[in-house]
Amino acid sequence: MTTLPEGLHDFLREAGWSDAAIDPLPGDASFRRYFRLRGEGRRAMLMHAPPPHEDPQAFLDVAGYLAEQGMRAPAIHHADPRAGWVLLEDFGDDRMRDWLDARPGDEETAYEAAVLALAELHGKPPGPFAPYDMAAYLREVRLFTEWYAPAAGIEVDEAGFEAAWREVLEPVVTSPHNGVTVLRDYHAENIMLLGGTPGAPQGLIDFQDALVGHAGYDLVSLLQDARRDVDRGFADMMLDTYREERRRRGVNLYDTGFVGEFATLGAQRNAKIVGIFTRLARRDGKPRYLAMIPRVWKLLEADLGYPALAPVARWFDANIPAALRASGGGKIE
Template sequence: MTQLPEGLHDFLRTAGWGDAAIHPLPGDASFRRYYRLRAGDRGAMLMHAPPPHEDPVPFLDVAQWLAAHSLRAPAIHHADPEAGWVLLEDFGDDRMRDWLDARPEDEEAAYEAAVHALADLHDKPPGPFAPYDMDTYLGEVRLFTQWYASAAAIEVDEAGFEAAWREVLEPVVKSPHNGVTVLRDYHAENIMLLGGRPGAPQGLIDFQDALVGHAAYDLVSLLQDARRDVDPGFADMMLETYREERHRRGVDLYGGAGDFIGEYATLGAQRNTKIVGIFTRLAKRDGKPRYLAMIPRVWKLLEADLDYPALRPVARWFDANIPADLRGAHGGEIA
């Protein structure tokens, strides 16, 4: 029987849900936990994001901003941020990932809706969030050397690693395609299909780490998915759908200043490098070995990004520092 956290019943009584039936849901990669509530014909979701490991305030702030700009974050019914409790709207069970596992024929409609939702988000003024700057990008890629290289028991040139990433990320940081809200974890497991159909409005979750950054970043999250195979040709088609939609709205992603496709590849390499480190950390530090099985998929995506000319400095570093048997299809076989 699942042990419920201390303070849960007190919070629910204060929120007017003291008589609710409580159904724990499976955990994710964080310390957050979720519970589905039912009280008669009412339903809600309870999030527990306990300090000091978690802080629900950014979630509440971003949810408020999204709702104020006509984007579909869950409504907040009641919250006690200091204790880590948030009572929110239940978006149901139609998660995009699960829907497509059962109905692969709906893939194009679901991804088109997700791409159009990003175009809507990028039409809005950027939120009052911190910038996705060089220090943030570099701090993320360092997770690779801190965790993956360490777990693989290999010595690497850390100074060269940072220098290579600074070189390839400089055009991204200075790109005219910056200046939109970046949700940072926008993929098929964090998109809810409201209304029970693939083209339905997109319900957004797991957005508490939002920053202001490059328009390609959330496309990378969606189309280079660490947890779900997305055919490269299909991903290219959806990337083009996004560019066409932004063009229709008066934003040129085809010519002029900034190499949007090159910057997309650079952000893909940056994100995938970070994820290899994060998944290793989840396995080694947090006792969640299931994430190791996803690393080969991420390596495959990373290798494809590194083929792009803009990534040559980083590609040369990988060639010099990471043995072939620890890359690609064998990338999950670490100590």
């Protein structure tokens, strides 16, 4: 039997849902837990994001911003952020990932809707969020040397790693393509297809870590998905769909360094994810994430082939044994 968090029934009574049936849902990589509520012809989602590990106020703030901009975040029915409770609209069961697993022929329609939704978001005024700056990028990418390298049993040049990343990220943080809201985890498992069709409006979830940063970051998250294979040629086509839509809206991404910056963000995100997935396995007892590392490693290697990544590519050549690279990151102990 699933143990329900302390305070759940008190919160539901305050929210007017005391008689609802409670159905716990599978967890994710965080400390958050989700429950589906049903009763009297209505349904809702209940999120428990307990402090100090989580901050539900951030979710509420971003949801409010997205709603103000006409984007499709779940409506908030009731909240007690100090206790970690948020009662929100239930977007149903049609996650983009699950939909495409069952209907692979809908891939182009679903991804086109997702990149067009990003283009729309990037045309809005940025939210009142912290900047995705050099310190944030470096803090994230250090997860690779802090967690993956020890788990793989290798010693690496950490100072050289940071110096290489600082060099390649400088054009990103000074890019004219900064200044949009970045949801930071925009991929097929965090997009809900509303209305039961692949081209339906995109329901957004898991956006509580939003920052203001580069327009390429969420595209990388979507098109270089750690959890789902996306053909490289198809990803390039969707990138062009995004650029065409931005050009239609008055922003030209063709005669700039956007593609190199996109690759740099891809490498940064993928190196970070290798570190995060290793940490989830070693620290948090979630070994299932290790099976995804080879996919992420393949994406990382492809990004390192871009000229913009040359300093980081040289570091990998000098520090990561060829056998580990060829095996998709090797075995994590």
